[in-house]
Amino acid sequence: RKEVEQDPGPFNVPEGATVAFNCTYSNSASQSFFWYRQDCRKEPKLLMSVYSSGNEDGRFTAQLNRASQYISLLIRDSKLSDSATYLCVVFDSGGYNKLIFGAGTRLAVHP
Amino acid sequence: EPEVTQTPSHQVTQMGQEVILRCVPISNHLYFYWYRQILGQKVEFLVSFYNNEISEKSEIFDDQFSVERPDGSNFTLKIRSTKLEDSAMYFCASSEGASSGNTIYFGEGSWLTVV
Numbered sequence: 001r002k003e004v005e006q007d008p009g010p011f012n013v014p015e016g017a018t019v020a021f022n023c024t025y026s027n028s029a030s031q032s033f034f035w036y037r038q039d040c041r042k043e044p045k046l047l048m049s050v051y052s053s054g055n056e057d058g059r060f061t062a063q064l065n066r067a068s069q070y071i072s073l074l075i076r077d078s079k080l081s082d083s084a085t086y087l088c089v090v091f092d093s094g095g096y097n098k099l100i101f102g103a104g105t106r107l108a109v110h111p
Numbered sequence: 112e113p114e115v116t117q118t119p120s121h122q123v124t125q126m127g128q129e130v131i132l133r134c135v136p137i138s139n140h141l142y143f144y145w146y147r148q149i150l151g152q153k154v155e156f157l158v159s160f161y162n163n164e165i166s167e168k169s170e171i172f173d174d175q176f177s178v179e180r181p182d183g184s185n186f187t188l189k190i191r192s193t194k195l196e197d198s199a200m201y202f203c204a205s206s207e208g209a210s211s212g213n214t215i216y217f218g219e220g221s222w223l224t225v226v
Contacts (some may be wrong), residue, residue, distance in 0.1 A: 032211030043202055043217035044154060087154070097142055097209040099168060101154040 004102035009034050012108045017078045021105045022102075023071040023088030032091035035062055035073050037084045038104060044087055070108045078109045112139045115218035117203050123224045124193055132188045132221045134203030143177065143186045144204040144215065147171070154202065160186065161209070193225045 006023045013019050026035070033050040048055065050062040050071055061074040070086055088102035116135045124130050136143050145157040159166040160178055175197075177189045186205075190197055203218040 006198070038154075041200070041220075041222070043219050045149070045217070046214055091211040097144075097159060097206060097211075097213070097215070098156045099146075099154075099215060101151040 002102075003027065003100050004088055004090050006102040006105050008103060008105060010106040010108050012110065013078055014109055015078055015080060015109055017109075018074065018076045019078055020075075021073045021086050021088070021107075021108060023073075023101075023102055024068050025071070025088075025090045026068060027090070027092075028066075029093065030069075031093050032088045033064055033071050034088040034089040034091070034099075035060075035071075036089050036101075038087055039084050044089075044101070047086070075107075078107075080111065082110050083107055083109045113216075115203055115216050117201075117218035117221050119221055120219065121222040121224070123226060126195060126225055127192050129222060130190045130193055130197075132190075132201050132203070132223070133156075134186045134188070134218055135184050135205065136186055136205030137216055138184075140205035140207050140210055140216075142179075142206045142213075143180070144165075144206075146158045146202045146204060146217070147199045148202065148220075149196075149199045157188075157201075166209075178225055190223075195225050198223060198225045 035047040036044040037047045038044045054063045059076045063072045085104040087104045090100045093099040118133045143160040148154045157172045158168040200220045202220045206213040208216045
């Protein structure tokens with residue numbers, strides 16, 4: 001089983017749509033989780049951390065379900081500028097500040 | 112905002128040649144990393160470096176690879192005898208601390224093409 005698994009997409013949505021991405025992770029001991037955003041041929045950039053209680057940052061909402069080892073990202077009112085690949089990332093607490101990346105879910109927002 | 116800088120942005124090299132990728136981490140950061148991303152694949156951890164020594168390395172980081180902090184500002188990745196499958200984007204990263212609360216900042220990457 002892959003350490004971090006994501007639906008590769010692509011998700012093609014119109015501007016203004018709400019879109020949700022899912023992610024599962026294999027290591028039940030994992031404690032910290034993140035969503036990164038990666039534009040084509042660019043570096044990953046931290047979008048938001050994911051907390052147990054769920055957290056929101058503007059149009060973005062992240063949720064964590066530890067029992068199911070499941071993480072989600074909801075984007076409301078999609079903008080053209082949201083088009084990117086969204087990476088689910090798990091902090092490997094057994095390692096030395098090592099991040100384990102999912103393969104990413106591609107989002108394309110069209111007018 | 113402070114940033115991690117990498118050079119070169121793109122390098123083409125012949126198979127079997129040695130390559131050095133350079134990075135300048137954020138100045139007050141103590142932990143340094145190299146990750147790589149083969150085209151169309153996920154970002155993969157290569158190595159972490161702290162206090163002038165390797166803290167952890169992945170299976171990918173074999174004897175072909177080495178890292179060094181030759182002075183107070185640069186952090187380098189050397190790939191000896193490059194292979195075609197080493198073609199990838201190599202990202203340098205740094206962080207202030209080692210806990211999950213410390214954001215890891217990535218450089219823009221060095222795209223390596225081995226021909």
